Structure formats: C-alpha cells, structure tokens
Amino acid sequence: MSPSAGDDRPNLLLITTDQQRRDTLGPGAPPFLRTPHLDQLAHEGIRFDAAYASTPVCVPSRVTLLTGQSALRHGMTHNGRTCDVLAPGAPTLPARLGALGYATVGIGKMHFTPPRAHHGFEELILPDDYYRHGSRSGVAAMRHGLGQNELYPGMATVPESQTLTSWLSEQAVEHIRHRRDPTRPLFLWLSYSKPHPPLDPPEPYYSMYRDAPIPAPIAGDWAGDDAPAAFLRQRHRGSFDLLDPATIRAARAAYYGLVTQIDYNLGRVLAALQDVGELARTTVVFTSDHGEYLGDHGTGNKVFFHEAAAGVPMIVRPAAGRSTVAPGTAVRTPVTLADVLPTLVAAAGRPVPDGVDGTDLVALAGQDGGDRPRIVVGLASGDAGPPGLPYYLAITDGRHKYVWYPEGPAEQLFDLGTDPQELHDLASGAEDQLQGWRDRLVAAVRDGGGERLLDDSELPAAEPHADTVAEQRATAWPGYHTDAFHLDVRH
DSSP, X not given: OOOSTTOOOOEEEEEEEESOOGGGSGGGSOTTOOOHHHHHXXXXXXXETTEEOSSOSHHHHHHHHHHSOOHHHHOOOSSOOGGXXXXXXXXXXXXXXXXXXXXXXXXXOOOOSSTTOOTTOSEEEOHHHHHHHHHHHTOOTTOSOOOTTOOOBOOOSSOGGGXXXXXXXXXXXXXXXXXXXTTSOEEEEEEEEEESSSBOOOTTHHHHTTXXXXXXXXXXXXXXXXXXXXXXXXXXXXXGGGOOHHHHHHHHHHHHHHHHHXXXXXXXXXXXXXXXXXXXXXXEEEEESOOOOTTGGGOOSOOSOSHHHHBOOEEEEOOTTSOOSOTTEEEOSOEEGGGHHHHHHHHTTOOOOTTOSOOOHHHHHTSGGGOOOOOXXXXXXOSSSSTTSOSEEEEEOSSEEEEEETBTTEEEEEETTTOTTOOOOOGGGOHHHHHHHHHHHHHHHHHTTOGGGSBTTBOXXXXXXXXXXXXXXXXXXXXXXOTTOSSSOOO
C-alpha cells in the first residue's frame, strides 16, 4: 500500500459530517454521548474548541472547504449552484492535491451542482449511487415521509448495515483496502450526510439514548417574539416553536444516536487504514459543515451565527512525526472551515497558497500554544430576507460576538467568555460599545473581500418585511425529497 519509494508524504483523510454541533465533542459534550473514535483522534491530535462554519449552510461551507476562502470572497452565501462560483479548472483542494501527485477521491455528500461535477476529484462516489443501487436491490431507504429539515424523530426504514452511513463507510473501506493507487499518496474526502435530518437512526442507535439524561434546549433572553425578524422567520417557516418538549427530547436522542453511528462507522474506516499499514502515516481532519439548533432558542435548522448553528467540531490528527504540537492539545483561537485547505496542503509539503483566507491549523496550534487573537466573520443569505441583502453580518474574536441584521435593522452582542451559550444579549445595554463593533465589522467585511455587501461603506439596512406569522408558516420548506430526487441532498 505504500507509495513509490522516496515519496514519504502522508495520506490525507478529510472526514466531514452534515449538521453536527461543536458541543458533541470536547468539554461541552454530554457525558453520556459515545464518540470513542473521535475522542481518540482528539487525544492523538489537536482539538479546536472555537471552530466555526462562517456561513453555516451546506453549499457555502463545502465551497469554503474546496477553496480555502470565506463566502465574503467566494460569493456563495446560500445554497446555490457550485458551478456558478467554481469554474472548470478552479484551484480546489482536490485539484491542488492532484497537481501534487495525490490520488483524489470524494465519497459521500458533496452537494455539487450539477451533482456529477468533479471540481478537481478524480473519482466521486455519491449518495445517488447508494439510492440507485438500493432501487435495484430492494432496499427501501428513507421511506418514512420525514422531511430533511424537520425535527420530528423517526427510525431508519432499513437495518444499520443498509443505511447510507454504513454504505459510505464501506465504500471508503473498499477503496482503502482494494481500489486505491498504491504508487501515490491518497487524499480521501469522506463526507457523511448525517446527523442532518431526517433524524432517523437505525437500531441500536435509535434506542441508545432514549433513557439518557438529555439536556433540555436553552433559550436566550433575546429569543422571544421580539427576536430579530430574520431569525423569527426561520422559526416560523419551520414551525419549530410549535414542537412540544417531548418531541424535542426525542429528536435530541435520535440526533445523538446518529452522531454515535457515524463515530462507530468511522472506526471501520480507521481500522481499514490500520489493516493496510497506513493509519500512522495518514493526517486526519474531522469537521462538519454547520451545526443544528435542535430546539435551542426556540428554533431548528442552522443558517444563523449563534454557537448552536455555526459552531462545528474540528480535530486535526497529524500523521506520525509530522507535528511537534503535543497530542491532546486544545486550541481556543477561533478557526474556520477555510483553514482546512491550507492545513492539508501544508501536510502535503507545500506552503499555504496565495488567495486563501485560511491558515495551517497545525502551525497555528504551535504558535503561543494556539492562543492568539483572530477575527472570524460570519454571514449568510437566502430567500427569506430582504432581497439582495444578507440575513446578517457577524464578527467574533473568540471572546465576544457581534451580529448585525439588516432587516429592521437589529443587532446582538454576546460575551462568550462569561456566557458561552449566548443566553444574554448585551446590545441593549451597551450603546457606548456598539459603534465600535459596527466599525470593526465593516472593516473586517471589507478586508475579507465583501465590499459588495456594504452600503457605501456602511452596514446595510432595510425595513422589516410586512409578512405575518401565518404567512411565514404557509411558506414553510421542510425539505421533502424522495430517494429519486435528482440533487445530492438526500440523507
């Protein structure tokens, strides 16, 4: 399995999940949650406890992973066509690594449009392949009728061995053991579609946390009927505020079950690398494209820049001998998905490329113990806000977070040091500080390539929509798709 003589570059394994909260790992994780393989990777490597999806939506996050750029620069701020921002031959992560001699394979949910766009990969194995195979073999996956943005829990309609999570893991194992090019180092992006709704784990994961001490949702003092208009619209469009506590508790139990299913399946992939003698010489990065409110602040889904939705897990376990950072190091400096590309390119032996917004996470962890100032800008847009304007622009330095909502306008200020769950919005009592935060946000947006999002160098503003709560509920989009849907969004 080793590459040709003289090529000692590590294999690169990028593992992503879809909609996994940061607090499923590390100090914020429920003590009952079982993630033995991710815990082991963190013990062997570096855990980043302030990692963010700067645009916590599926496609923008994936474009950020591919480009090493924030949505301020690459321009994808909502779920759109990847080909609109990634031209043929674009210097994506797999294209860069392929040019360095790596075999490049993507397995799992890519959310590319068109779905078979390779964006630099030599080979793609997609959920569509799983569903087409299932239609021939009689597997009736995802036939329960639950939508893919609902919080109602259910159970898989197939046994664990026939779920998409298991199938993707088996494809990775098959490639590692039998299909990879033994003369080249491997870059494999294994992209799990879970724990994104529908929240439908198979047994034994369906029952695993049913009797666990599931933490109740939190609710900020800002999250009532006077919350920012854009935030309320998402709540109402999904009718998340109508869910009863028992349903939310069951949804959380199912969600944790899906997280553990992924972890146990990840054990199969790591074991395959061990079987062929490649685990020690493989750099592993684990993260997610965004989080999930799971009832926190009275809502569900993602999109906004609160910790539940924008906070993602991030672990980097360098290949043996490739880092001087102490195993088990935990880093509090804010990091983002834009840091993944330069981290993997640096692991391949090349400097951080020009034109990216990220930095090498291993190098960052080795500087001042990984504790140094850094700014992260968040933003997202879509069809549920003022036309042509983002839902919000936000900034965090790891200690404080400031969010500007153009609709209204409205603003929020949180002290993450004393209030990590964002229970208390300090904006109403901090008039003397807010102009400074506005100025910092404008400067950060401009410096990050987002000048187009400003209004003559000022933060954009718009009057609130006149839509009623009833109208918002009537335009809900729960994400219903069948296994025959043509886009790569089936979970």
